[in-house]
Amino acid sequence: MVLTLDYTCFVRGGPQGEVGVDPEHLEQAADQHAEKLSSLKGKRDSGQLGFFDLPDDRSTMAACLEYAESVSGRFENIVVMGIGGSALGTQALHAALSRPLHDSRLPNDRPRLFVVDNVDPSLVGGVLRVANPETTLFNVISKSGSTAETMSQFLLFLEALKAAVGDSWRDHIVVTTDAQQGFLRPFADVHALKSFVVPDNVGGRFSVLSPVGLLPGALMGWNLPQLLEGAAHGRNRSLSGDFAQNPAAVWAACHHLLDTRCGVHSQVLFPYSHRLRLMVDWNVQLVAESLGKVDAQGRRIGPFPHGAVGATDQHSQVQLFAQGPRDKAFTFLRVLNHKDDLLIPDHPQGLDELAYLSGKTFGQLLDAECRATQLALTDAGCPNALISVPEVDAHSVGEFLMWSMVATAYGGELYGVDAFDQPGVEAGKVATYGLMGRPGFEQERSRVEGRKISDPNYRVI
Numbered sequence: 001m002v003l004t005l006d007y008t009c010f011v012r013g014g015p016q017g018e019v020g021v022d023p024e025h026l027e028q029a030a031d032q033h034a035e036k037l038s039s040l041k042g043k044r045d046s047g048q049l050g051f052f053d054l055p056d057d058r059s060t061m062a063a064c065l066e067y068a069e070s071v072s073g074r075f076e077n078i079v080v081m082g083i084g085g086s087a088l089g090t091q092a093l094h095a096a097l098s099r100p101l102h103d104s105r106l107p108n109d110r111p112r113l114f115v116v117d118n119v120d121p122s123l124v125g126g127v128l129r130v131a132n133p134e135t136t137l138f139n140v141i142s143k144s145g146s147t148a149e150t151m152s153q154f155l156l157f158l159e160a161l162k163a164a165v166g167d168s169w170r171d172h173i174v175v176t177t178d179a180q181q182g183f184l185r186p187f188a189d190v191h192a193l194k195s196f197v198v199p200d201n202v203g204g205r206f207s208v209l210s211p212v213g214l215l216p217g218a219l220m221g222w223n224l225p226q227l228l229e230g231a232a233h234g235r236n237r238s239l240s241g242d243f244a245q246n247p248a249a250v251w252a253a254c255h256h257l258l259d260t261r262c263g264v265h266s267q268v269l270f271p272y273s274h275r276l277r278l279m280v281d282w283n284v285q286l287v288a289e290s291l292g293k294v295d296a297q298g299r300r301i302g303p304f305p306h307g308a309v310g311a312t313d314q315h316s317q318v319q320l321f322a323q324g325p326r327d328k329a330f331t332f333l334r335v336l337n338h339k340d341d342l343l344i345p346d347h348p349q350g351l352d353e354l355a356y357l358s359g360k361t362f363g364q365l366l367d368a369e370c371r372a373t374q375l376a377l378t379d380a381g382c383p384n385a386l387i388s389v390p391e392v393d394a395h396s397v398g399e400f401l402m403w404s405m406v407a408t409a410y411g412g413e414l415y416g417v418d419a420f421d422q423p424g425v426e427a428g429k430v431a432t433y434g435l436m437g438r439p440g441f442e443q444e445r446s447r448v449e450g451r452k453i454s455d456p457n458y459r460v461i
């Protein structure tokens, strides 16, 4: 069972009308496809784009499963410390592949999973209060092995763990980091901690199918073979030389043309699925950090990735989508078969107006809302596409993850930027080091403290 992409309403003159990709431009994109594909393949062949090959790395998957098996039944909680690409994929997979509301159930057949992706003390302290270190496994994830947010959490949880379990703290920590760089790798080596490697040629936001996502997945019992199989399938389709049969290339080209030629600068991923809701956050980071860049000509470029969740956001954002500016491209994710579907019961006397709901299922209602909203936005002249997902399972999720990553890589080729760096986040990081008094960043501290960005004339006190 595979995903399908219908982009009829992305194309100008389609059912949504005049806001859309000019068919001629799409033909030009098809003509350029061989060149873009060969550039990507070249980068892959030269070993720069390791994410393409993660679905084939069955030995890493086996190592994650083996470790999970070795600690099976020992822990009530898994606490993942990580941020950005070291957290969002795991959160999205947990929402998609664990049982709904998994963490609120007790007792549980699998541990609860807490992904601590912020340094807000209310989150970090909150996790510390609910996850007793004695029954918790801490997975610290940082590709660079030095990210301040993750390191500060690590210091806190490490101290709590040592206080709670003494010398056996080592059995409660598993490290996922680069093979060489950063502070975590030598720490793991010195203390003989269990550790996994984030491959050097896999960037943070492209790392969900490495031990970054696979290890929590193994511990949580997600179907990893299916996940990787789906990803491999998605990858193979996304490398097709036939543009019209290549979902990632078509999706990327349409988004690029909508942004650069049609004034449609926002991309809204709109899953009609509670399970897929966190794919939105994962995708936002993927697109934003990869494509929001200064290009070789010094132009600031990049689409604005955004998200909505059906049916929830029908009662929040759809008003804007339907009647606000037509500067957004929507991609609906429609789930064809909702597992665990529920029947809406017969209406009691006095609620006859609800008869139309009785006997239908919640899945039917959600699906009707998805179709209806797509139609409503089409009628409102908004460009949109539809990805049909047979069912939310590991295979389809793996395929979608890979489509998105490959589409983003194509986006880099189309915009002419490096989709795999993130120079724009450096300035804030360095300024934080200065403010926090990290040795070597003294000048930055004086610069930040001396810089005036507030004028008393423009303050409301």
Ligand code: PA5
Binding pocket: 083, 084, 085, 086, 141, 142, 143, 144, 145, 146, 147, 150, 203, 204, 205, 206, 289, 422
């Ligand atoms: O995609 C990226 O590279 C970033 O979002 C990183 O994942 C994020 O900054 C965390 O970095 P690290 O894993 O090195 O702690």
